[in-house]
Every structure is written in structure tokens, then in C-alpha cells.
Amino acid sequence: MSTLEIRDLQVAVEDKEILRGVNLTVRAGETHAIMGPNGSGKSTLAYAIAGHPKYTITGGQVLLDGVDLLELGVDERARAGLFLAMQYPVEVPGVSVSNFLRSAVTAVRGEAPKLREFAKDLKAGMDALSIDPAFAQRNLNEGFSGGEKKRHEILQLELLKPKIAVLDETDSGLDVDALRVVSEGINRFRATGETGVLLITHYTRILRYVKPDFVHVFAGGRIVEEGGPELADKLEAEGYEAYTKASA
Amino acid sequence: MGLETKPLSTLHEKASYDPADFDVPNGREEEWRFTPLSRLKGLHDGAAVVSGGGVAVSVEAAPEVTVETVGRDDQRIGKAYVPADRISAQAYAAFEKATVVTVPREAVASAPTVLTFAGGGGVAYGHTVVKLEAMAEAVVVLDHRGSAVYADNVEFVVGDGATLKVVSLQDWADDAVHVSHHHAQLGKDATFRSFVVTLGGDLVRLSPSVSYTAPGGDADLTGLYFVDAGQHLEHRLLVDHSQPNCRSNVVYKGALQGEGAHAVWIGDVIIRVEAEGTDTYELNRNLLLTDGARADSVPNLEILTGEVAGAGHASASGRLDDEHIFYLQARGIPFEEARRLVIRGFFGQLIEKIEVEELRERVMAKVEAELAG
Ligand SMILES: Nc1ncnc2c1ncn2[C@@H]1O[C@H](COP(=O)(O)OP(=O)(O)OP(=O)(O)O)[C@@H](O)[C@H]1O
Ligand SMILES: [Mg+2]
Numbered sequence: 135m136s137t138l139e140i141r142d143l144q145v146a147v148e149d150k151e152i153l154r155g156v157n158l159t160v161r162a163g164e165t166h167a168i169m170g171p172n173g174s175g176k177s178t179l180a181y182a183i184a185g186h187p188k189y190t191i192t193g194g195q196v197l198l199d200g201v202d203l204l205e206l207g208v209d210e211r212a213r214a215g216l217f218l219a220m221q222y223p224v225e226v227p228g229v230s231v232s233n234f235l236r237s238a239v240t241a242v243r244g245e246a247p248k249l250r251e252f253a254k255d256l257k258a259g260m261d262a263l264s265i266d267p268a269f270a271q272r273n274l275n276e277g278f279s280g281g282e283k284k285r286h287e288i289l290q291l292e293l294l295k296p297k298i299a300v301l302d303e304t305d306s307g308l309d310v311d312a313l314r315v316v317s318e319g320i321n322r323f324r325a326t327g328e329t330g331v332l333l334i335t336h337y338t339r340i341l342r343y344v345k346p347d348f349v350h351v352f353a354g355g356r357i358v359e360e361g362g363p364e365l366a367d368k369l370e371a372e373g374y375e376a377y378t379k380a381s382a
Numbered sequence: 383m384g385l386e387t388k389p390l391s392t393l394h395e396k397a398s399y400d401p402a403d404f405d406v407p408n409g410r411e412e413e414w415r416f417t418p419l420s421r422l423k424g425l426h427d428g429a430a431v432v433s434g435g436g437v438a439v440s441v442e443a444a445p446e447v448t449v450e451t452v453g454r455d456d457q458r459i460g461k462a463y464v465p466a467d468r469i470s471a472q473a474y475a476a477f478e479k480a481t482v483v484t485v486p487r488e489a490v491a492s493a494p495t496v497l498t499f500a501g502g503g504g505v506a507y508g509h510t511v512v513k514l515e516a517m518a519e520a521v522v523v524l525d526h527r528g529s530a531v532y533a534d535n536v537e538f539v540v541g542d543g544a545t546l547k548v549v550s551l552q553d554w555a556d557d558a559v560h561v562s563h564h565h566a567q568l569g570k571d572a573t574f575r576s577f578v579v580t581l582g583g584d585l586v587r588l589s590p591s592v593s594y595t596a597p598g599g600d601a602d603l604t605g606l607y608f609v610d611a612g613q614h615l616e617h618r619l620l621v622d623h624s625q626p627n628c629r630s631n632v633v634y635k636g637a638l639q640g641e642g643a644h645a646v647w648i649g650d651v652i653i654r655v656e657a658e659g660t661d662t663y664e665l666n667r668n669l670l671l672t673d674g675a676r677a678d679s680v681p682n683l684e685i686l687t688g689e690v691a692g693a694g695h696a697s698a699s700g701r702l703d704d705e706h707i708f709y710l711q712a713r714g715i716p717f718e719e720a721r722r723l724v725i726r727g728f729f730g731q732l733i734e735k736i737e738v739e740e741l742r743e744r745v746m747a748k749v750e751a752e753l754a755g
Pocket of ligand 1: 147148150152170171172173174175176177178179188221
């Protein structure tokens, strides 16, 4: 059973302090929602955990089952069982979806999947997310609509089977049908009870499909309030004003 | 930079078989300013006299194709192309034997015809003519390897309705110097496909040019180069549209790595007054993989008619995108492999355009080897 432990994490971007001591523990079987206003540092938290070179860690620790992820390279963190579904997935010209996925699965599993098995898994994964099989031959994220990019993030989630998934606004830009399809993907991933989810969102909409166990309010680079699912409804009704004033 | 403002059409009008008609370059001329003259081993100033093992030409011809080794006085030589610079004229003045490849009228070559140029050390000059008569079709491979200081001219004469596909591979040893002109002359409705791959050599300067003698000509010039530390690989393209309704498309892509790796790409396209309905596009992209590498990329388009079907160019040199690498690594893919995927992606479908499977695999393997460092 896995645990992601974020301890007093402090992060700067270009000498500007963004995260000011984040503490959060995500255990296998749990789903945590992080909600907070624009610019409060939610994506910074996600990228910093994943190891994006733009973010400088100025203090704290991030432990996955006791291993300090901050000591590892980006690819090593992923192989250790961390997954980040990005708010804005990157377009990579010239690299096909299928080639990319096969490389990623090979890297994460430590051995190349049997071709036939991989093709079967890929097809099943795409079907489940209502992704046209033709996408396998397209360049990674290139020219994908916002919603198509998000579906592909969840496709990767399901194929790579990480221990802990950080989903950064996977719900934004999705229409109602896509939201349902994507939520079902996340729920399949959660169903084993052996994985933890950290779901970053602005809206309670997705939380009706993907029920969180805990809700954290993020403002000014730290968690300012915590509670159960009911907190999300309160935020929906009242907005973040109370928190942004307090943190400013 | 007074020279740069000179119209292309005047820049390229000089032509002569006699090296004495060209001044010895001093490096300040527009056409020489990127080339390190001191590394030409005397090809530009007459100091390089034929010596040593030279360059041995061996031939593997398709049954439909005739290949002859001929003397300087052969009437088929120098018909399509007049040397356009000092080294080209030097090569023309100094070659002893020429290779003439002929594909007869309406013949369709059933296999590629491969000319291998094997450098055995020393200085050599060469001349090659590839002539496709009307409606003929052939694939011709020029495979350069070994070590030499070598200057040559290649004339491709593509007859009416004929289709010539050429692959020229510059896979020289590290100390080789090669200066070459490839000129293609396209007849009515002729099709020319050129694929240039330049990987090896201390200095390679290849100038592919295209001219049209009648309407309907169609030229695709594709190039790929991989420049390592200390190498100077230069490609200078000239497409001279002087006939109506012809097409040209130039795509050259290169990757550079290491201290002193230097790529030069010049893409000159002239669309003359009479060349109405011309459709042309040229693109050069360079991927700088390390510090200390440099790419000079200069597309020039001179349009003298108001009636073009399409004319454009693009040039970009840049580094590997950190965001691309991050995304791949965030999915567990190790840095080196992520880099390989992105570079392969950069060269994209270029390699797949190589007609000859064996060659395609060889080029692929070479590029992979370059990537492995
Ligand atoms: N490269 C950068 N240079 C300077 N500031 C940056 C940079 N990247 C991010 N920031 C700042 O860091 C802060 C946090 O940004 P972040 O993207 O983490 O917010 P967020 O909570 O994810 O917002 P959103 O809800 O809009 O996605 C913002 O004020 C942002 O402007
Ligand atoms: Mg964000």
C-alpha cells in the first residue's frame, strides 16, 4: 500500500516564492481534491512533485513510500510510481502516440510489452475512453482538442498504472459526455483501492463523478483549510474570497 | 554587406569552364563567406594537385542502364551544366575520366544503379553525367566513402517525361574534404527527386541546383545532415525557375552536436519573369543539440514575375524543447531515449522518403549511431 507524503514543501519559480510550506499525505485508496483560486500554486505543486526543471525546491520533502522523490530525476519518479496528468499536455511533433505509449509502458514496466498484448491493451483503453483508434498514429497531442488531450492523459494513466496519480485540472475544457468518460477512467484506476489520487480542480462538477474523501483549499501557496466532501459544496456556494483575503 | 543586397539572379550569373575566369576566393565573397577556406586543402586556389590513391568509382548498374567510363573529350560532358564557381571550374578542368550513366528512352530501370566513390587518400577530381532520355525512369545512388580531398561536378539530365530519383550519401571518413556541384536539368514534365544525406567528412560543401528547359518540371530536393564536433557541412541550393508552370520543393533538416559543429544551408530560389505559374517552397530546420554548435541558414527568394502559384520559405534553428523532454520523462522514459524519440521525430518522415530500402536502413542506422553518440 502506497503513501505520498508532502512535508513542508516550499517552491520558487524564477526566484519568486510560490509554495510556502505544503503538507499533505495521500494514501492508497484515498482521493484528495485540491481546490483553489487561479494562481494559488496548484499546478506548481503538481509540477514540483513531478520534477519539472522550471521549479526550484527551496525546502521540504516529498516521499513516496519513504523514498524522497525530490532526489530522483523526472523519469525515475515516474518509474517509482508517480503520474502527473498535466493541465496543458505538451504537443510533441514527430512522435506518434503509439510509439510514445509503447516506450512509456516499456520504461515503467522495465520490459517491453508483447506487441500483441500491447496492441490489445491500447485498443481496449482507447475504446473505454471513446478515443478514435486513428489517434494512435497521430503525433503526440499535436492538434488535439483540449478534451482529446485530457482523454489521452487518462489513457496513459490507465496504461501506466502508477501508485499515485496527480491530476491537474483534468476536468477543465471537457463537455458533459467527455467529463463522464474521463471520470469513469479515473474511477477504474481507483477501483483497485491500491492507488491514491490527488485531484486538482476548480469545480465541484467532477467531484460528483469522482467522489473525494478529503477536500483541501489551496490559497497563497499553501493549504488553508481541510475537510470532507461537504467542503467542496461550501466552496461552490461561497467562492474563495474568504481564503484569498486571509492569505493575502 | 553590399553583396547581400545583390539580386540572386546576378549573384548566380557567373559561369565558366575555366578556373582562371574566377578569382581565387578570399572568404569575403557572398558565396564563400561561410566556408573555412583554410580547410579546403587547396581546392580553391589551385594548390590541390591530383595525388595519392584518389577516388575509385565502382558501379552496380541496373540491366536497363548503361554506365561508361569516358575521357574528357566525350561529347556528353558539360552540356547541362557550366561551372558556377572556382572549385567547380577547377574540378572541370582537372578531372581525367568521367562516368556517364544513360537510361534509354522509355526504359524503366528495374533496380537502383549504384555508383560508389571510394576515397583512397590524396587529391582527386571527378565528373559524372546521369542522362535519362525521354520517358525513362531510374533510381541512382551516389555513395561517397573513405578519405579524400575531392571536388567534382554531377550533371543530371532528365529528359521529357522522365523520372530520376537520386540518393547522394556523403559518408566520408573524418578527414575528408568534398566540394561538389549537383546540377539537374529538367525537360518537359520531367520529375526529379533528390535525397542528400551528409554525415561524414571534415568539410563537405555540396551545391545542388535545378534548372528547367521546358514547362511542367517537378523537383523535390530533400536533405538530411548530422554535424558532429569540428565538422563543417554546407549545402547550397539553387532552384532557377525560368519556365512556366514548374514546381520545386526543398526540405533540408539537420542536427548538430559538439564544439565547432557548423552547418550552413543556403536556399536560393529565383522565379524569373517568364516563369509564370511557378509553385515553390523551401524549408530548412536545424536542431542544436549542444552548446558550441552553430547553424547558418539563409533562404533567399527572388520573384521577378507577378504570376506565381505559390512561393514560400521557412527557416528555423533551435534547441531541443525542454517541455517535450519533460513530458516524455514524466511518463518514465529515460532522458537519452526521450532525446532520441524527439530527434527521430524531428527528422520525421524524411528518411522514409529514401527510395531504396537497403539505403534507408543504412541511413537510419547511421542516424541512430550518431544519436547514440
Ligand atoms: N515562469 C514563471 N515565472 C513567474 N511566475 C510564474 C511562472 N510560472 C508560474 N508563475 C506564477 O506562479 C503562481 C502559481 O501558478 P500556478 O500555475 O501554480 O497556479 P494555479 O493554481 O495552477 O492556477 P490555475 O488555477 O490558473 O491553473 C502564479 O502567480 C504564476 O503567475
Ligand atoms: Mg494550474
